[in-house]
Amino acid sequence: MADNRIINSITLKELLEKYPFIINYFSNNKLDIEGFEGNTFEEYLNHFSEEEIEEWAIDTKKLIEGLSEYINQMIEFLGIKEEKSVESLTILAGRDKNGKKEGFEEIKINSGEIVSIVGPTGSGKSRLLADIEWAAQNDTPTGRTILINNEILDKKWRFSSNNKLVAQLSQNMNFVMDLTVHEFLELHAQSRMVENEEEVIKNIIEAANNLAGEKFNLGTPITSLSGGQSRALMIADTAILSSSPIVLIDEIENAGIDRKKALNLLVSSDKIVLMATHDPILALMADRRIVIKNGGIDKIIKTNNEEKEVLLKLEKMDRTIQSMRNSLRNGEELNKSILK
Numbered sequence: 001m002a003d004n005r006i007i008n009s010i011t012l013k014e015l016l017e018k019y020p021f022i023i024n025y026f027s028n029n030k031l032d033i034e035g036f037e038g039n040t041f042e043e044y045l046n047h048f049s050e051e052e053i054e055e056w057a058i059d060t061k062k063l064i065e066g067l068s069e070y071i072n073q074m075i076e077f078l079g080i081k082e083e084k085s086v087e088s089l090t091i092l093a094g095r096d097k098n099g100k101k102e103g104f105e106e107i108k109i110n111s112g113e114i115v116s117i118v119g120p121t122g123s124g125k126s127r128l129l130a131d132i133e134w135a136a137q138n139d140t141p142t143g144r145t146i147l148i149n150n151e152i153l154d155k156k157w158r159f160s161s162n163n164k165l166v167a168q169l170s171q172n173m174n175f176v177m178d179l180t181v182h183e184f185l186e187l188h189a190q191s192r193m194v195e196n197e198e199e200v201i202k203n204i205i206e207a208a209n210n211l212a213g214e215k216f217n218l219g220t221p222i223t224s225l226s227g228g229q230s231r232a233l234m235i236a237d238t239a240i241l242s243s244s245p246i247v248l249i250d251e252i253e254n255a256g257i258d259r260k261k262a263l264n265l266l267v268s269s270d271k272i273v274l275m276a277t278h279d280p281i282l283a284l285m286a287d288r289r290i291v292i293k294n295g296g297i298d299k300i301i302k303t304n305n306e307e308k309e310v311l312l313k314l315e316k317m318d319r320t321i322q323s324m325r326n327s328l329r330n331g332e333e334l335n336k337s338i339l340k
């Protein structure tokens, strides 16, 4: 429920995105907030001069309380269910491919945490992501159970397509639709009922182009995007448009996009991110990594300080490789000086 704390801590723009109906409250109270979208409601109210406050009998405290009450009443009236917030995700142990119990009791992942999943090809990394996506309840081949906020997810949540708890970026992206990038994003924005559609679409394309090598534009047909470009578009789309609190990523390394930027974009909000990867940089960028062996979770390792130092070195090496890649792409010849 909206209380004064929320109202005072987020900007008017965010508030309007969350509760579009409050525009009526502003007009009923003759408050013109234009130009103050980046401020909080309190900041907006405080901008009035003493004369204005007197002339229009502005009572800041009353207006803030009034807004809070208005939001709560409207939520009740409209029957809106506020998005369930996810504070934690817990994996309860199942079995490996031989039916042996996994080497842990439970793993708890809190919001804002990034966890990588490592293990040989075919060991069961994608299976673990699928268990989470499906919110397994001892009903998948691994026998694992997934808890959200320490509880088993009720059926309503589990099988409802609107209440998307999980956003999945999968290995295969088959676009069969005959749409331009703009049409695709527009459809998606409409299905999420965002208010400022064009602005959101512009932000997504900008973020996607920031990740991909060769720029594309809104008029480009989805089907003519390269693998890396469509991956970049999906990542930007998930980060900006999806409100899912849990993001599952299956391999972003092969797409030729800037992995670090992609990850930063995805974790900028308070999401839980799990990513299966064979890439040492991505594996070490996580706070913890789950090691999978023969279908079971073998252990969980916390990324230690020495590894964080290794990561810095690896990133430097990666930049060298990246610049070689760019030179080769641009038809240049390499020389040994780049290795120094």
Ligand SMILES: Nc1ncnc2c1ncn2[C@@H]1O[C@H](COP(=O)(O)OP(=O)(O)OP(=O)(O)O)[C@@H](O)[C@H]1O
Residues within 6 Å of the ligand: 095, 096, 097, 098, 119, 120, 121, 122, 123, 124, 125, 126, 127, 128, 141, 142, 276, 294, 295, 296
């Ligand atoms: N605990 C388990 N019990 C039974 N089958 C399992 C278990 N874990 C994984 N599998 C099965 O093993 C197969 C390979 O697993 P998966 O595709 O998850 O591997 P992966 O680690 O993602 O491989 P890659 O690195 O090649 O993407 C799948 O068919 C999966 O369903």
